[in-house]
Amino acid sequence: MKLTSIIATAAMAFVAGHALAAGNHAGGHGESDAIGKPGKAANVKRTVTVDMLDTMRFTPDNIIVKQGETIKFIVKNSGKIKHEMVLGTEKELKEHYEAMKKNPEMEHADDNQVTVLPSKSGEIIWQFTKAGKVNFACLQPGHYDAGMKGAVVVGGMSKTADFFSLSANAQSINPIAMTTGEVKKIDKDAGKITLKHEDIKNLDMPGMTMVFQVTDKSMLDKVQVGDKVKFIADKQQGKFLVTDIQPANGAK
Ligand SMILES: [Cu+2]
Structure with a gap:
Protein backbone atom coordinates (compact mmCIF):
# COMPACT_ATOMS: atom_id res chain seq x y z
CA MET A 1 0.00 0.00 0.00
CA LYS A 2 1.44 3.35 -0.97
CA LEU A 3 0.02 6.74 -0.16
CA THR A 4 -3.39 5.53 0.69
CA SER A 5 -6.68 6.78 2.00
CA ILE A 6 -7.95 8.01 -1.30
CA ILE A 7 -11.34 9.51 -0.76
CA ALA A 8 -14.06 10.35 -3.22
CA THR A 9 -14.40 13.75 -4.75
CA ALA A 10 -17.67 14.55 -3.02
CA ALA A 11 -16.32 16.90 -0.44
CA MET A 12 -14.55 19.33 -2.75
CA ALA A 13 -15.14 22.24 -0.48
CA PHE A 14 -13.58 20.34 2.33
CA VAL A 15 -10.21 19.70 0.79
CA ALA A 16 -8.86 23.06 1.82
CA GLY A 17 -8.91 21.87 5.39
CA HIS A 18 -6.16 19.71 6.65
CA ALA A 19 -6.15 15.97 6.44
CA LEU A 20 -8.45 15.29 9.33
CA ALA A 21 -9.71 12.07 7.89
CA ALA A 22 -6.45 10.23 7.99
CA GLY A 23 -5.98 9.20 11.56
CA ASN A 24 -5.05 5.81 10.21
CA HIS A 25 -1.40 6.59 9.76
CA ALA A 26 -0.53 7.49 13.30
CA GLY A 27 2.39 5.30 14.13
CA GLY A 28 2.81 4.52 10.47
CA HIS A 29 2.23 1.45 8.40
CA GLY A 30 5.84 1.28 7.44
CA GLU A 31 5.65 3.11 4.15
CA SER A 32 6.02 6.53 5.67
CA ASP A 33 8.86 5.77 8.04
CA ALA A 34 11.47 6.88 5.54
CA ILE A 35 10.14 10.41 5.64
CA GLY A 36 9.06 10.63 9.26
CA LYS A 37 5.59 10.46 10.72
CA PRO A 38 2.49 12.53 11.37
CA GLY A 39 3.26 15.06 14.06
CA LYS A 40 1.28 15.93 17.15
CA ALA A 41 0.05 19.49 17.42
CA ALA A 42 1.34 19.66 20.99
CA ASN A 43 4.89 18.96 19.76
CA VAL A 44 5.00 21.67 17.13
CA LYS A 45 8.11 23.78 17.70
CA ARG A 46 8.03 25.79 14.54
CA THR A 47 5.66 26.85 11.83
CA VAL A 48 6.81 27.14 8.24
CA THR A 49 4.64 28.88 5.69
CA VAL A 50 4.89 27.47 2.20
CA ASP A 51 3.36 29.36 -0.68
CA MET A 52 2.14 27.57 -3.79
CA LEU A 53 2.10 29.55 -6.99
CA ASP A 54 0.65 29.08 -10.47
CA THR A 55 4.19 29.42 -11.78
CA MET A 56 4.45 25.81 -10.50
CA ARG A 57 6.75 26.68 -7.67
CA PHE A 58 6.82 26.33 -3.91
CA THR A 59 8.22 29.22 -1.88
CA PRO A 60 10.39 28.30 -0.08
CA ASP A 61 11.33 25.12 -1.90
CA ASN A 62 14.22 24.25 0.35
CA ILE A 63 13.53 23.93 4.05
CA ILE A 64 15.99 22.96 6.75
CA VAL A 65 14.81 21.18 9.89
CA LYS A 66 16.44 19.46 12.82
CA GLN A 67 16.16 15.73 13.19
CA GLY A 68 13.18 14.91 15.40
CA GLU A 69 11.63 18.32 14.91
CA THR A 70 7.87 18.60 14.45
CA ILE A 71 6.94 21.23 11.92
CA LYS A 72 3.58 22.76 11.21
CA PHE A 73 3.40 23.72 7.56
CA ILE A 74 0.91 26.40 6.71
CA VAL A 75 0.37 25.66 3.04
CA LYS A 76 -0.99 28.65 1.15
CA ASN A 77 -2.35 28.57 -2.37
CA SER A 78 -1.70 32.01 -3.86
CA GLY A 79 -2.71 30.83 -7.31
CA LYS A 80 -5.93 30.53 -9.22
CA ILE A 81 -5.81 26.77 -9.65
CA LYS A 82 -5.76 23.90 -7.19
CA HIS A 83 -2.37 22.85 -5.80
CA GLU A 84 -1.16 20.46 -3.16
CA MET A 85 1.86 19.73 -1.06
CA VAL A 86 2.71 16.06 -0.63
CA LEU A 87 5.68 14.86 1.41
CA GLY A 88 7.36 11.65 0.31
CA THR A 89 10.36 9.91 -1.08
CA GLU A 90 11.00 10.68 -4.72
CA LYS A 91 9.84 7.17 -5.61
CA GLU A 92 6.58 7.50 -3.69
CA LEU A 93 5.89 10.89 -5.21
CA LYS A 94 6.50 9.66 -8.75
CA GLU A 95 4.27 6.63 -8.29
CA HIS A 96 1.55 8.73 -6.78
CA TYR A 97 1.88 11.29 -9.53
CA GLU A 98 1.36 8.63 -12.20
CA ALA A 99 -1.74 7.44 -10.35
CA MET A 100 -3.02 11.02 -10.21
CA LYS A 101 -2.54 11.42 -13.96
CA LYS A 102 -4.77 8.41 -14.59
CA ASN A 103 -7.34 9.55 -12.04
CA PRO A 104 -7.15 13.32 -12.00
CA GLU A 105 -10.40 13.66 -10.07
CA MET A 106 -9.15 11.76 -7.05
CA GLU A 107 -8.59 13.46 -3.73
CA HIS A 108 -6.38 12.08 -1.05
CA ALA A 109 -6.32 12.78 2.62
CA ASP A 110 -3.17 11.33 4.07
CA ASP A 111 -1.45 13.08 6.93
CA ASN A 112 1.59 13.74 4.74
CA GLN A 113 -0.27 15.93 2.29
CA VAL A 114 -2.77 18.72 1.88
CA THR A 115 -4.70 19.78 -1.18
CA VAL A 116 -5.55 23.46 -1.23
CA LEU A 117 -8.08 25.35 -3.32
CA PRO A 118 -7.18 28.78 -4.77
CA SER A 119 -6.79 31.55 -2.18
CA LYS A 120 -7.14 29.05 0.67
CA SER A 121 -4.63 27.50 3.01
CA GLY A 122 -4.26 24.21 4.76
CA GLU A 123 -1.75 22.61 7.05
CA ILE A 124 0.43 19.58 7.56
CA ILE A 125 1.94 18.69 10.93
CA TRP A 126 4.87 16.40 10.39
CA GLN A 127 7.72 15.06 12.50
CA PHE A 128 10.99 14.52 10.66
CA THR A 129 12.52 11.55 12.40
CA LYS A 130 15.28 10.56 9.99
CA ALA A 131 18.29 12.55 8.89
CA GLY A 132 18.49 13.05 5.17
CA LYS A 133 16.17 14.51 2.61
CA VAL A 134 12.39 14.43 2.39
CA ASN A 135 10.97 15.53 -0.93
CA PHE A 136 7.71 17.28 -1.49
CA ALA A 137 5.77 18.00 -4.64
CA CYS A 138 2.47 19.04 -6.11
CA LEU A 139 0.96 15.98 -7.74
CA GLN A 140 -1.77 17.76 -9.65
CA PRO A 141 -1.52 16.62 -13.28
CA GLY A 142 1.24 18.48 -15.06
CA HIS A 143 2.51 20.30 -11.99
CA TYR A 144 5.22 17.87 -10.92
CA ASP A 145 6.52 17.66 -14.50
CA ALA A 146 6.63 21.44 -14.56
CA GLY A 147 8.98 21.38 -11.59
CA MET A 148 6.60 21.97 -8.71
CA LYS A 149 8.71 20.31 -6.09
CA GLY A 150 11.02 20.98 -3.19
CA ALA A 151 12.91 19.34 -0.38
CA VAL A 152 13.15 19.34 3.38
CA VAL A 153 16.68 18.76 4.56
CA VAL A 154 16.61 16.97 7.90
CA GLY A 155 19.46 16.89 10.35
CA GLY A 156 21.05 20.27 10.17
CA MET A 157 23.39 19.36 7.35
CA SER A 158 22.49 20.50 3.88
CA LYS A 159 22.85 17.84 1.28
CA THR A 160 21.67 20.01 -1.54
CA ALA A 161 24.32 22.00 -3.29
CA ASP A 162 21.80 24.46 -4.72
CA PHE A 163 21.04 25.78 -1.28
CA PHE A 164 24.62 26.73 -0.69
CA SER A 165 25.07 28.15 -4.15
CA LEU A 166 22.84 30.96 -2.90
CA SER A 167 25.62 32.03 -0.59
CA ALA A 168 28.16 33.82 -2.72
CA ASN A 169 31.05 32.94 -0.48
CA ALA A 170 30.13 29.36 0.24
CA GLN A 171 33.17 27.29 -0.41
CA SER A 172 32.26 24.23 1.49
CA ILE A 173 29.20 22.69 3.00
CA ASN A 174 29.07 23.83 6.57
CA PRO A 175 26.85 22.32 9.20
CA ILE A 176 23.89 24.44 10.21
CA ALA A 177 24.58 25.54 13.73
CA MET A 178 22.86 27.81 16.17
CU1 LIG B 1 0.33 22.48 -8.25
Missing part, protein backbone atom coordinates in the same frame (compact mmCIF):
# COMPACT_ATOMS: atom_id res chain seq x y z
CA THR A 179 24.38 31.28 16.10
CA THR A 180 24.62 33.41 19.22
CA GLY A 181 23.35 36.96 19.13
CA GLU A 182 21.57 39.77 20.88
CA VAL A 183 18.17 41.17 19.96
CA LYS A 184 18.43 44.83 18.97
CA LYS A 185 15.02 45.46 17.52
CA ILE A 186 11.77 43.60 16.86
CA ASP A 187 9.25 44.59 14.23
CA LYS A 188 6.38 42.23 14.80
CA ASP A 189 4.13 43.62 12.06
CA ALA A 190 6.79 43.19 9.41
CA GLY A 191 8.00 39.91 10.85
CA LYS A 192 11.51 41.26 11.21
CA ILE A 193 14.14 41.04 13.87
CA THR A 194 17.42 42.89 14.13
CA LEU A 195 20.22 40.81 15.61
CA LYS A 196 23.74 41.65 16.57
CA HIS A 197 25.28 38.32 15.86
CA GLU A 198 28.50 36.41 15.95
CA ASP A 199 29.85 34.65 12.87
CA ILE A 200 27.10 32.78 11.07
CA LYS A 201 29.14 29.81 10.00
CA ASN A 202 26.60 28.18 7.73
CA LEU A 203 26.22 31.41 5.74
CA ASP A 204 29.92 32.22 5.88
CA MET A 205 29.02 35.59 7.34
CA PRO A 206 31.11 37.51 9.85
CA GLY A 207 29.59 39.01 12.99
CA MET A 208 27.52 42.14 12.48
CA THR A 209 24.10 43.59 13.16
CA MET A 210 21.54 42.60 10.60
CA VAL A 211 17.83 42.60 9.93
CA PHE A 212 16.34 39.17 9.36
CA GLN A 213 12.92 38.09 8.25
CA VAL A 214 11.45 35.45 10.54
CA THR A 215 9.74 32.46 8.96
CA ASP A 216 6.97 32.73 11.51
CA LYS A 217 5.96 35.90 13.36
CA SER A 218 5.03 33.97 16.50
CA MET A 219 8.76 33.34 16.99
CA LEU A 220 9.01 37.00 17.96
CA ASP A 221 6.85 36.40 21.03
CA LYS A 222 9.60 34.30 22.57
CA VAL A 223 12.21 37.03 22.73
CA GLN A 224 12.59 40.66 23.72
CA VAL A 225 14.94 43.47 22.86
CA GLY A 226 18.14 43.02 24.86
CA ASP A 227 17.83 39.24 25.09
CA LYS A 228 20.79 37.03 24.36
CA VAL A 229 19.58 34.44 21.93
CA LYS A 230 20.57 31.47 19.87
CA PHE A 231 19.15 31.28 16.38
CA ILE A 232 19.35 29.52 13.06
CA ALA A 233 19.89 31.74 10.06
CA ASP A 234 19.22 30.79 6.50
CA LYS A 235 19.29 32.44 3.12
CA GLN A 236 16.55 31.75 0.63
CA GLN A 237 15.84 33.60 -2.59
CA GLY A 238 18.39 36.19 -1.54
CA LYS A 239 16.61 36.97 1.72
CA PHE A 240 18.09 36.39 5.12
CA LEU A 241 15.79 34.42 7.34
CA VAL A 242 15.69 33.34 10.94
CA THR A 243 14.09 29.91 10.99
CA ASP A 244 14.45 29.29 14.71
CA ILE A 245 15.25 31.41 17.73
CA GLN A 246 15.41 30.81 21.46
CA PRO A 247 16.71 32.55 24.56
CA ALA A 248 20.38 31.68 24.98
CA ASN A 249 20.11 30.62 28.60
CA GLY A 250 17.19 28.32 28.12
CA ALA A 251 15.42 29.92 31.06
CA LYS A 252 12.50 32.14 30.15
Whole structure:
Protein backbone atom coordinates (compact mmCIF):
# COMPACT_ATOMS: atom_id res chain seq x y z
CA MET A 1 0.00 0.00 0.00
CA LYS A 2 1.44 3.35 -0.97
CA LEU A 3 0.02 6.74 -0.16
CA THR A 4 -3.39 5.53 0.69
CA SER A 5 -6.68 6.78 2.00
CA ILE A 6 -7.95 8.01 -1.30
CA ILE A 7 -11.34 9.51 -0.76
CA ALA A 8 -14.06 10.35 -3.22
CA THR A 9 -14.40 13.75 -4.75
CA ALA A 10 -17.67 14.55 -3.02
CA ALA A 11 -16.32 16.90 -0.44
CA MET A 12 -14.55 19.33 -2.75
CA ALA A 13 -15.14 22.24 -0.48
CA PHE A 14 -13.58 20.34 2.33
CA VAL A 15 -10.21 19.70 0.79
CA ALA A 16 -8.86 23.06 1.82
CA GLY A 17 -8.91 21.87 5.39
CA HIS A 18 -6.16 19.71 6.65
CA ALA A 19 -6.15 15.97 6.44
CA LEU A 20 -8.45 15.29 9.33
CA ALA A 21 -9.71 12.07 7.89
CA ALA A 22 -6.45 10.23 7.99
CA GLY A 23 -5.98 9.20 11.56
CA ASN A 24 -5.05 5.81 10.21
CA HIS A 25 -1.40 6.59 9.76
CA ALA A 26 -0.53 7.49 13.30
CA GLY A 27 2.39 5.30 14.13
CA GLY A 28 2.81 4.52 10.47
CA HIS A 29 2.23 1.45 8.40
CA GLY A 30 5.84 1.28 7.44
CA GLU A 31 5.65 3.11 4.15
CA SER A 32 6.02 6.53 5.67
CA ASP A 33 8.86 5.77 8.04
CA ALA A 34 11.47 6.88 5.54
CA ILE A 35 10.14 10.41 5.64
CA GLY A 36 9.06 10.63 9.26
CA LYS A 37 5.59 10.46 10.72
CA PRO A 38 2.49 12.53 11.37
CA GLY A 39 3.26 15.06 14.06
CA LYS A 40 1.28 15.93 17.15
CA ALA A 41 0.05 19.49 17.42
CA ALA A 42 1.34 19.66 20.99
CA ASN A 43 4.89 18.96 19.76
CA VAL A 44 5.00 21.67 17.13
CA LYS A 45 8.11 23.78 17.70
CA ARG A 46 8.03 25.79 14.54
CA THR A 47 5.66 26.85 11.83
CA VAL A 48 6.81 27.14 8.24
CA THR A 49 4.64 28.88 5.69
CA VAL A 50 4.89 27.47 2.20
CA ASP A 51 3.36 29.36 -0.68
CA MET A 52 2.14 27.57 -3.79
CA LEU A 53 2.10 29.55 -6.99
CA ASP A 54 0.65 29.08 -10.47
CA THR A 55 4.19 29.42 -11.78
CA MET A 56 4.45 25.81 -10.50
CA ARG A 57 6.75 26.68 -7.67
CA PHE A 58 6.82 26.33 -3.91
CA THR A 59 8.22 29.22 -1.88
CA PRO A 60 10.39 28.30 -0.08
CA ASP A 61 11.33 25.12 -1.90
CA ASN A 62 14.22 24.25 0.35
CA ILE A 63 13.53 23.93 4.05
CA ILE A 64 15.99 22.96 6.75
CA VAL A 65 14.81 21.18 9.89
CA LYS A 66 16.44 19.46 12.82
CA GLN A 67 16.16 15.73 13.19
CA GLY A 68 13.18 14.91 15.40
CA GLU A 69 11.63 18.32 14.91
CA THR A 70 7.87 18.60 14.45
CA ILE A 71 6.94 21.23 11.92
CA LYS A 72 3.58 22.76 11.21
CA PHE A 73 3.40 23.72 7.56
CA ILE A 74 0.91 26.40 6.71
CA VAL A 75 0.37 25.66 3.04
CA LYS A 76 -0.99 28.65 1.15
CA ASN A 77 -2.35 28.57 -2.37
CA SER A 78 -1.70 32.01 -3.86
CA GLY A 79 -2.71 30.83 -7.31
CA LYS A 80 -5.93 30.53 -9.22
CA ILE A 81 -5.81 26.77 -9.65
CA LYS A 82 -5.76 23.90 -7.19
CA HIS A 83 -2.37 22.85 -5.80
CA GLU A 84 -1.16 20.46 -3.16
CA MET A 85 1.86 19.73 -1.06
CA VAL A 86 2.71 16.06 -0.63
CA LEU A 87 5.68 14.86 1.41
CA GLY A 88 7.36 11.65 0.31
CA THR A 89 10.36 9.91 -1.08
CA GLU A 90 11.00 10.68 -4.72
CA LYS A 91 9.84 7.17 -5.61
CA GLU A 92 6.58 7.50 -3.69
CA LEU A 93 5.89 10.89 -5.21
CA LYS A 94 6.50 9.66 -8.75
CA GLU A 95 4.27 6.63 -8.29
CA HIS A 96 1.55 8.73 -6.78
CA TYR A 97 1.88 11.29 -9.53
CA GLU A 98 1.36 8.63 -12.20
CA ALA A 99 -1.74 7.44 -10.35
CA MET A 100 -3.02 11.02 -10.21
CA LYS A 101 -2.54 11.42 -13.96
CA LYS A 102 -4.77 8.41 -14.59
CA ASN A 103 -7.34 9.55 -12.04
CA PRO A 104 -7.15 13.32 -12.00
CA GLU A 105 -10.40 13.66 -10.07
CA MET A 106 -9.15 11.76 -7.05
CA GLU A 107 -8.59 13.46 -3.73
CA HIS A 108 -6.38 12.08 -1.05
CA ALA A 109 -6.32 12.78 2.62
CA ASP A 110 -3.17 11.33 4.07
CA ASP A 111 -1.45 13.08 6.93
CA ASN A 112 1.59 13.74 4.74
CA GLN A 113 -0.27 15.93 2.29
CA VAL A 114 -2.77 18.72 1.88
CA THR A 115 -4.70 19.78 -1.18
CA VAL A 116 -5.55 23.46 -1.23
CA LEU A 117 -8.08 25.35 -3.32
CA PRO A 118 -7.18 28.78 -4.77
CA SER A 119 -6.79 31.55 -2.18
CA LYS A 120 -7.14 29.05 0.67
CA SER A 121 -4.63 27.50 3.01
CA GLY A 122 -4.26 24.21 4.76
CA GLU A 123 -1.75 22.61 7.05
CA ILE A 124 0.43 19.58 7.56
CA ILE A 125 1.94 18.69 10.93
CA TRP A 126 4.87 16.40 10.39
CA GLN A 127 7.72 15.06 12.50
CA PHE A 128 10.99 14.52 10.66
CA THR A 129 12.52 11.55 12.40
CA LYS A 130 15.28 10.56 9.99
CA ALA A 131 18.29 12.55 8.89
CA GLY A 132 18.49 13.05 5.17
CA LYS A 133 16.17 14.51 2.61
CA VAL A 134 12.39 14.43 2.39
CA ASN A 135 10.97 15.53 -0.93
CA PHE A 136 7.71 17.28 -1.49
CA ALA A 137 5.77 18.00 -4.64
CA CYS A 138 2.47 19.04 -6.11
CA LEU A 139 0.96 15.98 -7.74
CA GLN A 140 -1.77 17.76 -9.65
CA PRO A 141 -1.52 16.62 -13.28
CA GLY A 142 1.24 18.48 -15.06
CA HIS A 143 2.51 20.30 -11.99
CA TYR A 144 5.22 17.87 -10.92
CA ASP A 145 6.52 17.66 -14.50
CA ALA A 146 6.63 21.44 -14.56
CA GLY A 147 8.98 21.38 -11.59
CA MET A 148 6.60 21.97 -8.71
CA LYS A 149 8.71 20.31 -6.09
CA GLY A 150 11.02 20.98 -3.19
CA ALA A 151 12.91 19.34 -0.38
CA VAL A 152 13.15 19.34 3.38
CA VAL A 153 16.68 18.76 4.56
CA VAL A 154 16.61 16.97 7.90
CA GLY A 155 19.46 16.89 10.35
CA GLY A 156 21.05 20.27 10.17
CA MET A 157 23.39 19.36 7.35
CA SER A 158 22.49 20.50 3.88
CA LYS A 159 22.85 17.84 1.28
CA THR A 160 21.67 20.01 -1.54
CA ALA A 161 24.32 22.00 -3.29
CA ASP A 162 21.80 24.46 -4.72
CA PHE A 163 21.04 25.78 -1.28
CA PHE A 164 24.62 26.73 -0.69
CA SER A 165 25.07 28.15 -4.15
CA LEU A 166 22.84 30.96 -2.90
CA SER A 167 25.62 32.03 -0.59
CA ALA A 168 28.16 33.82 -2.72
CA ASN A 169 31.05 32.94 -0.48
CA ALA A 170 30.13 29.36 0.24
CA GLN A 171 33.17 27.29 -0.41
CA SER A 172 32.26 24.23 1.49
CA ILE A 173 29.20 22.69 3.00
CA ASN A 174 29.07 23.83 6.57
CA PRO A 175 26.85 22.32 9.20
CA ILE A 176 23.89 24.44 10.21
CA ALA A 177 24.58 25.54 13.73
CA MET A 178 22.86 27.81 16.17
CA THR A 179 24.38 31.28 16.10
CA THR A 180 24.62 33.41 19.22
CA GLY A 181 23.35 36.96 19.13
CA GLU A 182 21.57 39.77 20.88
CA VAL A 183 18.17 41.17 19.96
CA LYS A 184 18.43 44.83 18.97
CA LYS A 185 15.02 45.46 17.52
CA ILE A 186 11.77 43.60 16.86
CA ASP A 187 9.25 44.59 14.23
CA LYS A 188 6.38 42.23 14.80
CA ASP A 189 4.13 43.62 12.06
CA ALA A 190 6.79 43.19 9.41
CA GLY A 191 8.00 39.91 10.85
CA LYS A 192 11.51 41.26 11.21
CA ILE A 193 14.14 41.04 13.87
CA THR A 194 17.42 42.89 14.13
CA LEU A 195 20.22 40.81 15.61
CA LYS A 196 23.74 41.65 16.57
CA HIS A 197 25.28 38.32 15.86
CA GLU A 198 28.50 36.41 15.95
CA ASP A 199 29.85 34.65 12.87
CA ILE A 200 27.10 32.78 11.07
CA LYS A 201 29.14 29.81 10.00
CA ASN A 202 26.60 28.18 7.73
CA LEU A 203 26.22 31.41 5.74
CA ASP A 204 29.92 32.22 5.88
CA MET A 205 29.02 35.59 7.34
CA PRO A 206 31.11 37.51 9.85
CA GLY A 207 29.59 39.01 12.99
CA MET A 208 27.52 42.14 12.48
CA THR A 209 24.10 43.59 13.16
CA MET A 210 21.54 42.60 10.60
CA VAL A 211 17.83 42.60 9.93
CA PHE A 212 16.34 39.17 9.36
CA GLN A 213 12.92 38.09 8.25
CA VAL A 214 11.45 35.45 10.54
CA THR A 215 9.74 32.46 8.96
CA ASP A 216 6.97 32.73 11.51
CA LYS A 217 5.96 35.90 13.36
CA SER A 218 5.03 33.97 16.50
CA MET A 219 8.76 33.34 16.99
CA LEU A 220 9.01 37.00 17.96
CA ASP A 221 6.85 36.40 21.03
CA LYS A 222 9.60 34.30 22.57
CA VAL A 223 12.21 37.03 22.73
CA GLN A 224 12.59 40.66 23.72
CA VAL A 225 14.94 43.47 22.86
CA GLY A 226 18.14 43.02 24.86
CA ASP A 227 17.83 39.24 25.09
CA LYS A 228 20.79 37.03 24.36
CA VAL A 229 19.58 34.44 21.93
CA LYS A 230 20.57 31.47 19.87
CA PHE A 231 19.15 31.28 16.38
CA ILE A 232 19.35 29.52 13.06
CA ALA A 233 19.89 31.74 10.06
CA ASP A 234 19.22 30.79 6.50
CA LYS A 235 19.29 32.44 3.12
CA GLN A 236 16.55 31.75 0.63
CA GLN A 237 15.84 33.60 -2.59
CA GLY A 238 18.39 36.19 -1.54
CA LYS A 239 16.61 36.97 1.72
CA PHE A 240 18.09 36.39 5.12
CA LEU A 241 15.79 34.42 7.34
CA VAL A 242 15.69 33.34 10.94
CA THR A 243 14.09 29.91 10.99
CA ASP A 244 14.45 29.29 14.71
CA ILE A 245 15.25 31.41 17.73
CA GLN A 246 15.41 30.81 21.46
CA PRO A 247 16.71 32.55 24.56
CA ALA A 248 20.38 31.68 24.98
CA ASN A 249 20.11 30.62 28.60
CA GLY A 250 17.19 28.32 28.12
CA ALA A 251 15.42 29.92 31.06
CA LYS A 252 12.50 32.14 30.15
CU1 LIG B 1 0.33 22.48 -8.25
